[in-house]
Amino acid sequence: MTRRPRRNRQTAAIRDMVQEATLHLQDLIFPLFLIEGQNQKTEISSMPGIYRYSLDMLLEEIAACVALGIKVFAPFPSIPEEKKDKYATESHNPEGLYPTAIREIKKRFPEVALVTDVAMDPYSSDGHDGIVENGEILNDETLEVLGKMALTQAQAGADIVAPSDMMDGRIGHIRQVLDENGFQKVAIMAYTAKYASSFYGPFRDALGSAPKAGDKKTYQMNYANSREALIEAELDTAEGADYLMVKPALSYLDVIRLLRDNSHLPIAAYNISGEYAMVKAAAQNGWIDGEKAMIEILTSIKRAGADIILTYFAKQYAEYLQK
Numbered sequence: 001m002t003r004r005p006r007r008n009r010q011t012a013a014i015r016d017m018v019q020e021a022t023l024h025l026q027d028l029i030f031p032l033f034l035i036e037g038q039n040q041k042t043e044i045s046s047m048p049g050i051y052r053y054s055l056d057m058l059l060e061e062i063a064a065c066v067a068l069g070i071k072v073f074a075p076f077p078s079i080p081e082e083k084k085d086k087y088a089t090e091s092h093n094p095e096g097l098y099p100t101a102i103r104e105i106k107k108r109f110p111e112v113a114l115v116t117d118v119a120m121d122p123y124s125s126d127g128h129d130g131i132v133e134n135g136e137i138l139n140d141e142t143l144e145v146l147g148k149m150a151l152t153q154a155q156a157g158a159d160i161v162a163p164s165d166m167m168d169g170r171i172g173h174i175r176q177v178l179d180e181n182g183f184q185k186v187a188i189m190a191y192t193a194k195y196a197s198s199f200y201g202p203f204r205d206a207l208g209s210a211p212k213a214g215d216k217k218t219y220q221m222n223y224a225n226s227r228e229a230l231i232e233a234e235l236d237t238a239e240g241a242d243y244l245m246v247k248p249a250l251s252y253l254d255v256i257r258l259l260r261d262n263s264h265l266p267i268a269a270y271n272i273s274g275e276y277a278m279v280k281a282a283a284q285n286g287w288i289d290g291e292k293a294m295i296e297i298l299t300s301i302k303r304a305g306a307d308i309i310l311t312y313f314a315k316q317y318a319e320y321l322q323k
């Protein structure tokens, strides 16, 4: 045999030298859950190790993460039912929970970058990412709300606004609203290929944001499709997106690779709540080694072509690096 691939796997030094994909802490974005009140920290039962925090406690958590080397955060607000309505009006109240938190975080941690969520679902009494009329999700009317929401977040200090709603034309509309108001420097991370997935369950528990009726299949993508992701990527790029995202990550590694090979923009992947929950549940049962599975999963997402990973494991990975 002249070719023996095992020669390159002989020792740790050699394996490390020929390793192709590497996971850096700076590749990771840590999603955080925000609730009203003070001195509140409640664990999300389907996401062991992940909590909803009131703003005072959230600032403490961010301080701990910054000390571990995490620099980018993606907060999501949990809005009480009585503040929700059909038009997600609370989403563009500058004194609301979310803009207030964005201002406070940027004031206390100017070096941190914030990726903020632009979507109606946490604020919608229908639990949808758009305005619902006779069971239909209205597209263009929803864009108006998204524009106001993105502007409110930019005014509060968001570095990157991230529309997670999958309405048509949202990137162009948000870019226009931001630019008209002097926020040319605020970037847009587009949830480009966001699939209608069963793995969002724990996130919807965390925020109480599940649809009250119907599903999200008229706006989120069919998981059987990948060419359609290229159409979304072309549009988001033409409309001014600065980053493209694939969500979820694990059942969509091929889509991550597809976008990586067809775009020059940074590609993000969202390792979502259900993907986190599966690892935690199996590890708690002693069925897998949770830490090893975490590193394997995150590395595989990098190998597939993601530059950036949004993951609930960010802090646990940072803690692992400290060991």
Ligand code: PBG
Pocket: 119, 120, 121, 129, 164, 165, 199, 200, 201, 202, 203, 204, 209, 216, 271, 272, 273, 274
């Ligand atoms: C919707 C939104 C979703 C997530 C974040 N924003 C999906 C959904 O509820 O349809 C899911 C994130 C996760 O599961 O970790 N705007």
